[in-house]
Amino acid sequence: MMALALILGVWAAGWWVNTRLAHSAASDTAGVRLLIPAVFGLTLIAMWEIAVRAYDISGVILPAPSDIAVTFASSIPTLMADFNQTIIKGALTGYIIGMIAAFGVALLADRSDFLTRGILPVGAFMAALPIVGTAPIFVKWLGSDWESKAAVVAVMVFFPILVNTVAGLRDTSAMQRDLMRTYGAGYWPSLLKLRLPAALPFIFNGLKIATTLALIGAIVAEFFGSPTVGMGFRISTSVGRLAMDMVWAEIVVAALAGSAFYGAMALIEKRVTFWHPSQR
Amino acid sequence: MNALRTLFPVVTVIAVILGIWIAAVVPMNIHLTADQAARQDIAVTPDTPAERKELSGLSLALQNTGIWGMTYTLERPRLPSPHQVGAELWDTVVMKNPTSRRSLVYHAWVTLSATLLGFAIGTTLGILLAVGIVYNRTMDKSVMPWAITSQTIPILALAPMVIVMMGSIGIQGLLPKSIISAYLSFFPVVVGMVKGLRSPDGMQLDLLRTYNANAGQGFWKLRLPASMPYLFASLKIGISAALVGAIVGELPTGARAGFGARMLVGDQYGQPIVTWAALFGAAITAALLVAILSLIERRTLRRMGMAGAAA
Known part of the structure; x- marks a missing residue:
């Protein structure tokens, strides 16, 4: 339950930030145009990481982003x-x-x-x-x-x-x-x-x-x-x-x-x- | 009149390609043919296999003009001739019972069902996401850059992993291949549909506003009809991508049925004609799918009064 709440919370936070950014006066500047998809991507990765850790998903099915980063490095x-x-x-x-x-x-x-x-x-x-x-x-x-x-x-x-x-x-x-x-x-x-x-x-x-x-x-x-x-x-x-x-x-x-x-x-x-x- | 103007050049180009193919059969197969001829005590120059190996296909072919005919009838050629592929296609498509495992129609159906299911899933999700992107500014700014970037990524590399991942949580058969197909047809549809839904210009949107049309009417009566040419263009890209996805999805898992499986079988058991027939079967299937979509496109656009847009 805690994990699910955390995942939904991360999603809501990311979406809130992006909504604020997309409707702000600066939404068409180059920096913000890159920032919004970056926030979106990071939100998804954070949800993925929490889900894998909290529900103990086997690495055979879906490894956590941090594991992938370690393997990559x-x-x-x-x-x-x-x-x-x-x-x-x-x-x-x-x-x-x-x-x-x-x-x-x-x-x-x-x-x-x-x-x-x-x-x-x-x-x-x-x-x-x-x-x-x-x-x-x-x-x-x-x-x-x-x-x-x-x-x-x-x-x-x-x-x-x-x-x-x-x-x-x-x-x-x-x-x-x-x-x-x-x-x-x-x-x-x-x-x-x-x-x-x-x-x-x-x-x-x-x-x-x-x-x-x-x-x-x-x-x-x-x-x-x-x-x-x-x-x-x-x-x-x-x-x-x-x-x-x-x-x-x-x-x-x-x-x-x-x-x-x-x-x-x-x-x-x-x-x-x-x-x-x-x-x- | 116009159709005739293209028909003749097209036939010429196809004839040239066929001619190159037929000409290439001799030098490609001459080494195998020479070995076979030597075993049947037909004189071949040079007469030892080691010496023949030194020569290129072309020069060996020029020294042995007498055995050219045999290069077209090898049982396991390096390059099958067009008539061998045609005969194999005729044999496995028309002569065999379509429910038999030896029939190419059976394998075509296995691949096609995965393709169509995946195409339906991918197109539906793609259209829904496009509507979301057009009507929600946050979604537009967050998702659209990723949808565009994803078209530069070789998504097909994911295929083996998707199959194994779904297999390890107990899902097998049609669905994993369909997921790959859906994924491949999804992004072209999103990008094309967003462009289409945005194609009405400010004047048209303003006109609807003067009619006091609400958002729903604006969508159903202006944006959706205006997007149809764009939708069909991306559907045609999507369906061929979906077919490639289903075929590649059959490769890494050692699937037992489908075009991909036939290609693998031909490859592993040294039956190149089977591989070539599967390849042409897949090509014909892709062509039929695109042709059907073009037909629907022309009908739809004509009924909507956009016949000019289709040409």
């Missing part, structure tokens, strides 16, 4: 090795390969209106398919090390980037293209100076969607076979040993890496497309 070398294997070698390599391939195909298709009209629907269709299921096939072809993960990631990120790039390259008006023609600009100058810059918001949209897909592909592909290092390997073996604190620690790493990857893309976008209305 004590296994940083392992987590770093897994991060290096899965994110740097698997996800990032595959992301770059898929990105270059998608740009290449998009530029080729762009030269012909016929191909563009074919590639857009097919690519959009492929982007909705469960491509992560190709993981066992690539593991069989390329072995269980990071090369097969990079291949899965490359195929997964290829279609969203391709579709967005092709759609973006079509996003100039006839008036703008005619203006370039009156300047005597050929295909390449008008591509580099008009159509590519105009496509950038679309391209970055695809690149941002692809960041999450890259991590998913690299982690899930490791469930099908991997060397004895890697985030997916660690998650599946730790689940087998019922070491849930280690699983949660890996999930924290995955969440941090995912947000950082996405954030990096958003930052580059901000720098490169500073002129676009959505960035001003």
Whole structure:
């Protein structure tokens, strides 16, 4: 009873603070906009911690946040090795390969209106398919090390980037293209100076969607076979040993890496497309 | 007219992809085929397995043009040819009794039921949360940043843990997979629905106020109808995410039925055609689900007088 009252009390306190903050005069300043979700998150974590401690929930079902933090801090070398294997070698390599391939195909298709009209629907269709299921096939072809993960990631990120790039390259008006023609600009100058810059918001949209897909592909592909290092390997073996604190620690790493990857893309976008209305 | 204008390019692109696939079968399978041919006393150059291993698939294929035909009919190819996958699909979908464990329809239903249950849960919760976010400022400020951040996190990594966690408190079968599906389809729906419910502009909201409409009427007559295009766009993302979630949910637990289980079986027992058929089965299922949603979308928007928005 005491524990339940405490949990509800923490919730009420957190909610009260946030309501005050959200309705205060300063609610739209940058600091408060970060503070409110932070308070909300901390409230949830506090409730989680109290619930696990008070009701003696077994670590096999749900470890307490403090246990996860301890595991995280004590296994940083392992987590770093897994991060290096899965994110740097698997996800990032595959992301770059898929990105270059998608740009290449998009530029080729762009030269012909016929191909563009074919590639857009097919690519959009492929982007909705469960491509992560190709993981066992690539593991069989390329072995269980990071090369097969990079291949899965490359195929997964290829279609969203391709579709967005092709759609973006079509996003100039006839008036703008005619203006370039009156300047005597050929295909390449008008591509580099008009159509590519105009496509950038679309391209970055695809690149941002692809960041999450890259991590998913690299982690899930490791469930099908991997060397004895890697985030997916660690998650599946730790689940087998019922070491849930280690699983949660890996999930924290995955969440941090995912947000950082996405954030990096958003930052580059901000720098490169500073002129676009959505960035001003 | 317009449909015909896209049909021909689409068919061309698909034909090109099929062509690349068919061309790739020969170099991918040539090593296996050469070994098999050597066992059947067909002359192969070079004639020892060790020497053949040194060569790349392409150069070995160029030296042995005579056995190209055999690469398309291997029982356990590295890369099955399209007709082998097609035959396997035909065999397991049409020829087998749908209730049999050997039928792909049976496995499709196992995955599909988990997907649909999870999709229903995730969509319902997502819409409710979106309504809460739009009408409650505290909720908006506290939850919305997390809903957006969560889309940058590889949530699918949670799948094995959810299965085991639910298993250890005695819940098995359909529900754990559905929870993963629900979780994956939840966030796109929240984000899309919030955008949709906020899409009416100030002028429209003011008009309702001049009609003396209360909050409920404002919701049912303006905000909810206005959100429909946004809702359908996120439903289509949500359902394919839900299907991926259900498939991945079948992998780590050694599930005995479903698309994920078929892929694992094909992988572990060295039957690549089974894996490929399961993969295409999953792809066809995803395509059908999205197509059904598109159809409902077009019908709904047309009845609401928003046919232009759907195009």
